[in-house]
Amino acid sequence: xxxxxxxxxxxxxxxxxxxxxxxxxxxxxxxxxxxxxxxxxxxxxxxxxxxxxxxxxxxxxxxxxxxxxxxxxxxxxxxxxxxxxxxxxxxxxxxxxxxxxxxxxxxxxxxxxxxxxxxxxxxxxxxxxxxxxxxxxxxxxxxxxxxxxx
Amino acid sequence: xxxxxxxxxxxxxxxxxxxxxxxxxxxxxxxxxxxxxxxxxxxxxxxxxxxxxxxxxxxxxxxxxxxxxxxxxxxxxxxxxxxxxxxxxxxxxxxxxxxxxxxxxxxxxxxxxxxxxxxxxxxxxxxxxxxxxxxxxxxxxxxxxxxxxxxxxxxxxxxxxxxxxxxxxxxxxxxxxxxxxxxxxxxxxxxxxxxxxxxxxxxxxxxxxxxxxxxxxxxxxxxxxxxxxxxxxxxxxxxxxxxxxxxxxxxxxxxxxxxxxxxxxxxxxxxxxxxxxxxxxxxxxxxxxxxxxxxxxxxxxxxxxxxxxxxxxxxxxxxxxxxxxxxxxxxxxxxxxxxxxxxxxxxxxxxxxxxxxxxxxxxxxxxxxxxxxxxxxxxxxxxxxxxxxxxxxxxxxxxxxxxxxxxxxxxxxxxxxxxxxxxxxxxxxxxxxxxxxxxxxxxxxxxxxxxxxxxxxxxxxxxxxxxxxxxxxxxxxxxxxxxxxxxxxxxxxxxxxxxxxxxxxxxxxxxxxxxxxxxxxxxxxxxxxxxxxxxxxxxxxxxxxxxxxxxxxxxxxxxxxxxxxxxxxxxxxxxxxxxxxxxxxxxxxxxxxxxxxxxxxxxxxxxxxxxxxxxxxxxxxxxxxx
Numbered sequence: 001x002x003x004x005x006x007x008x009x010x011x012x013x014x015x016x017x018x019x020x021x022x023x024x025x026x027x028x029x030x031x032x033x034x035x036x037x038x039x040x041x042x043x044x045x046x047x048x049x050x051x052x053x054x055x056x057x058x059x060x061x062x063x064x065x066x067x068x069x070x071x072x073x074x075x076x077x078x079x080x081x082x083x084x085x086x087x088x089x090x091x092x093x094x095x096x097x098x099x100x101x102x103x104x105x106x107x108x109x110x111x112x113x114x115x116x117x118x119x120x121x122x123x124x125x126x127x128x129x130x131x132x133x134x135x136x137x138x139x140x141x142x143x144x145x146x147x148x149x150x
Numbered sequence: 151x152x153x154x155x156x157x158x159x160x161x162x163x164x165x166x167x168x169x170x171x172x173x174x175x176x177x178x179x180x181x182x183x184x185x186x187x188x189x190x191x192x193x194x195x196x197x198x199x200x201x202x203x204x205x206x207x208x209x210x211x212x213x214x215x216x217x218x219x220x221x222x223x224x225x226x227x228x229x230x231x232x233x234x235x236x237x238x239x240x241x242x243x244x245x246x247x248x249x250x251x252x253x254x255x256x257x258x259x260x261x262x263x264x265x266x267x268x269x270x271x272x273x274x275x276x277x278x279x280x281x282x283x284x285x286x287x288x289x290x291x292x293x294x295x296x297x298x299x300x301x302x303x304x305x306x307x308x309x310x311x312x313x314x315x316x317x318x319x320x321x322x323x324x325x326x327x328x329x330x331x332x333x334x335x336x337x338x339x340x341x342x343x344x345x346x347x348x349x350x351x352x353x354x355x356x357x358x359x360x361x362x363x364x365x366x367x368x369x370x371x372x373x374x375x376x377x378x379x380x381x382x383x384x385x386x387x388x389x390x391x392x393x394x395x396x397x398x399x400x401x402x403x404x405x406x407x408x409x410x411x412x413x414x415x416x417x418x419x420x421x422x423x424x425x426x427x428x429x430x431x432x433x434x435x436x437x438x439x440x441x442x443x444x445x446x447x448x449x450x451x452x453x454x455x456x457x458x459x460x461x462x463x464x465x466x467x468x469x470x471x472x473x474x475x476x477x478x479x480x481x482x483x484x485x486x487x488x489x490x491x492x493x494x495x496x497x498x499x500x501x502x503x504x505x506x507x508x509x510x511x512x513x514x515x516x517x518x519x520x521x522x523x524x525x526x527x528x529x530x531x532x533x534x535x536x537x538x539x540x541x542x543x544x545x546x547x548x549x550x551x552x553x554x555x556x557x558x559x560x561x562x563x564x565x566x567x568x569x570x571x572x573x574x575x576x577x578x579x580x581x582x583x584x585x586x587x588x589x590x591x592x593x594x595x596x597x598x599x600x601x602x603x604x605x606x607x608x609x610x611x612x613x614x615x616x617x618x619x620x621x622x623x624x625x626x627x628x629x630x631x632x633x634x635x636x637x638x639x640x641x642x643x644x645x646x647x648x649x650x651x652x653x654x655x656x657x658x659x660x661x662x663x664x665x666x667x668x669x670x671x672x673x674x675x676x677x678x679x680x681x682x683x684x685x686x687x688x689x690x691x692x693x694x695x696x697x698x699x700x701x702x703x704x705x706x707x708x709x710x711x712x713x714x715x716x717x718x719x720x721x722x723x724x725x726x727x728x729x730x731x732x733x734x735x736x737x738x739x740x741x742x743x744x745x746x747x748x749x750x751x752x753x754x755x756x757x758x759x760x761x762x763x764x765x766x767x768x769x770x771x772x773x774x775x776x
Contacts, residue, residue, distance in 0.1 A: 020545030027552070073537065102540045125543045125592040127551035 010146045011037045014069040015047040015082065016100075021123070025069065025100070028131045032138025044077035048085060051092055058091035065148045066092070067141065070117075072101040072108070080111065087116035094147045098137065160215030163370050164208045164334070169327030171204020174377045175240065176310040176322050177384050182248030190248070197244045200380045202237030205268055205330050207373035209275050212334045214365060228278030232271045239267020247307055254498060257311060261304020268299040268330055272337050284344040291340035295333050302329030312497060411507040414445075416491070418501040420465055432487075432508065434480025450476035450484055468493050468501060477508065486515040525605075532602035536595045543595075547588045554581050594711065597724045601710065604731040609650035611759075616644040616690070619651075620679045623659050630666050636675025638662070645683040648759050653732050658692070660725045661752050665694040667719050670747075686758050687738075695749040704742050 012029070016022040022040055029038070041047035051068075053060025068086065072079035079099060086092045096118040101108075104122040112120050121137065124130050179197035182190055209232075246252070247260035272295075276285070306326030309318055403413070412428035421442045422429065429440055433448040440448070449457055453475035464471040471491040476484040491506030557577060564570040617640060624631075624638040631638055647654075662677065669675035673695060681690040699707060703714035710727040733740045738756035 018541055018545065020549065021541070024545070024548040024552075073541065102537055102544065123540075123544050125540060125547050125588065127544075127547045130544065130548060131551070 009036060010065045010067055011039055012067050012069060012141075013039050013041065013047065013051065015041045015044065015074070015079070016069070016071045017042050017074050018071070021071070024130065025134055028134035029138045029141075031131075032135040032142070034138045034141055036141075044074045044079075044082055048082060051082075051086060052089060058089035061089075061091045061095070061149050063148060065146045066095040067144075067146055068095055068097045070097055070099050070101075072099060072103055072112075080115065083112060083115045083117055091149050094149060096144070096146060100137075155217040157215045157217060160211055161335075164211040164215060165327065165331045167204060167211060167370060167373050168208040168330040169323050170377055171200055171208065171373065172306065172326035172330065173320065173323035174380045174384070175201035175204065175244075176306065176319060176326060178380060179244045179248060180310055180319070181384070181387060182244060194241055194244045194248060196380055196383065198237050198241030200377055201240040201244075201264075202233065202267075202271075203373060203376055205236040205240070205271050206233045206275070207369050208330050209272055209334055210369050212331070212338070213275070213279070214369075216338065223280045225278040225280060228274060232274035232278060235274055236267055236271035239270065240264055243267065243303075243307070247311060254308070254312065257304060257308045261307050262300045264307065265296065265300030265303040265329060265333075268303060268333050269296045269337070272334055276337070276341065281343060286342045286344065288340045288342070291336060295336035295340060298336055299329050299333035302326065302332060305329075411509040414506050414508065416504040416506065418465075418493075418503065420461055420504065428508075432479060432485075432510075433477060448478050450478070452476075464491075465501075465504075468495075471504070471506065474511070485510055485512045487511065529602050529605050532598055533606075536599040536602065539595050540592070543588055543592060546584065547592075550581055550584045550588070557581075593722065597710065597722060597727075600724075601728060601731050604728060605735060607653075607735065609653060609736065611648045611650055613646060613648050614651060614654060616647055616681055617642065619654060620644070620658065623655065623662050624679075626659070627662055627666050631675065631677075634669060634671070634675055636666065636669055636677065638666075638677045639679070641678070641680040644681045645688050645758070647688050647756060649736060649756060653736055657729050657732050657736075657754065658690070660729045661692045661754075664725060664752075665692055665696060665750070667721075668715070668750075669694065669696040683758065684755075687755050688758050689753055689755045691751050691753050693749065693751040698746040698748050698750055699742065699744040700746045701744075704744065707742065708740070 012034075014022060014025065016025065019042070022042075026038055026040075039050070041050065048056075051061055051066075052058045070079045070082060074082075079101065083097060083099070086095065086097060093116070097116070098119040098121065099112045099117045100121045100123060102123050109120050119137070119140075121133050124133070175197045178193055178200060182193045182197070185193055243260040243264035246263065247256050249256075279285070302325050306322045306329060309322035309325060312318070412432050414422065414426050414429045415424070417423050422440050422445050425437065426440060429435065429445060430437070433440070433445075435444065435448055438444075446454055446458065457473060457475050460473050461471065470493075471489065473489045475487060475489070477487050479485050487508040488511045489506060489508050491504050493501045494503050494505055496502040557574065560577070561570070561574055564573060567573070620640040624640055627638065630636075658679075662679075665677045666675070669677075675695065677692065677694045679690070679692050681688055683689075697715060699714050706712045707714050708726050708730045709723075711723040712727075713721060713723040730740055733754055733756070736756055738754060740755075741753045742750065743753070744750035
């Protein structure tokens, strides 16, 4: 991923409760040649604490350049809750969110886009499909401009 | 001219006969309406006999009361004919107005018939009178006498068949008696007797001969006896009717209790009047509270507006009221009731009152809600399980592939090792089995997910031309059927149906696919699609002469992942489970009849209209699943 015109490098926030999935995602992203920092979270609460700060104001993410990889099935909340909060906060709403989940229910997909998700990817069980999807996402990330949060 | 006069006692007797006979006849006549078959003729005959003989004897006594100064004799034949005319005309009048389906308007036929019968009897009776002189009539007065008979008889009948109260009946009897007696005496006024030998019989003028007076008493007495017997018959019938009424009321109350219902009555406008013990028992409302429209206070606030609207529409259209709402019980709890009320119509077609039954369906509603909930839960469960099962599969598959990717490195690391080839082969075999198992697992999960989605799918019913739909499906299988020389016959003149197009195509596409797939290669394949409408449902049969399904597998074929017979065709055992889920979602059912080696018939029964209620249920489930 290229750096934006700003000084800060783009960090990838990966919210994924399944360690195996997290590892597979990371491996494939790296294979695509993306070397940005990946910050993993295994539950919604800790991810929100990082994104919005301990006070929940979102100022913690000001001046950060973030890209969020989001799983919908989390132990403590659904990814949709996180998506809503991220897109509602003035400091985080410009960060691109890639929903990466096992659910391919059309209503779910629609809802995520309605809430401001930028990309929705279904994790196929078929590994070739899975790794292709992640690698292509990696390629996509490498050319993508991520704005710095206000 | 002959001087004439009347004996007041006999005039009074004649009028009494007319009124009493009218009362008896109208009482008997009014029983015709409720009777059936042979009984009807008995009542009509009785009424005609009472009325006819009453008219006749009134006329006869009236004639005896008439004091004319000349000797009179009667022609027996004509007198008998006059009696028969009276009975016949009266009988016809009662038969007409008492026939099934007769309305108020029919009195306009029967009334004049009876009036003319009375008048005909009178003038025929007069023609039977032989006097030594001339008898002349004044045309205007004679016409007037007929008019009196017609008008009063019509009025009398109208009063009789309009109301059944005792006083109305008595009033009707008086009016009818007036028709008879009024006609008679007016008719007599129209007559002028001219004696041939004026003054020769002056001695007769003074008084009635004693034997003539006796004759009057005998005729009068006989008539009263006939009428009394008729009244006796009528009162015995009245008691029978009363007993039946009491029995039927008791039966009715028992029926209301048997259906766990509560009986109430409303007036024509929907107001509660009088004692309503049933309503009081379920609501705890006192008479003051439920009176008028006070009953509506016990209806759930959310249900009261729809109830009032439905009730007003029903009262306007005078039809049966069918509704459901919640009612507050005396302990304050809301209970569900199904309501059915019917208007009781008065003879004039207006609503006399409403009789309704509230049936407690609280338990049924609760059971339905629980069933719906557990259905939703199962679907939600299937949905969640299949998703959660997928997540670990991603890992198994992912890391198996990662492992596979390291085989080259392992191979080179083991180079020179004696067992290198065996280890590599073992590794390859293990990885192969894992991949195959995961792929299979994935397809099973996909099938469960699909099935659970089928139950939550929302449908868009549209009118469908079944023949065109089936023909399209048959055409889609043409390349397969042509190859084996099989034929698909779609019956013509199939009934129309309103259903979801896609669901119908999936159901019958699947069934047709199966029929084609499992044809017997030993004989020419023949698949027939027929449909018959059975009341509000349509049964569609797909029959083939294929290999058939063994009886022990008939239920099994509809289960997920189960297959029947020789496993020589590709398939997952999903199709029929999917079909069954879809058919049930559409509110229908599917059955199979089959004999191994002979062929199979799948029968799908669907509602002719759309299953909107089920559709709503499906929507509710899908929201819950989110």
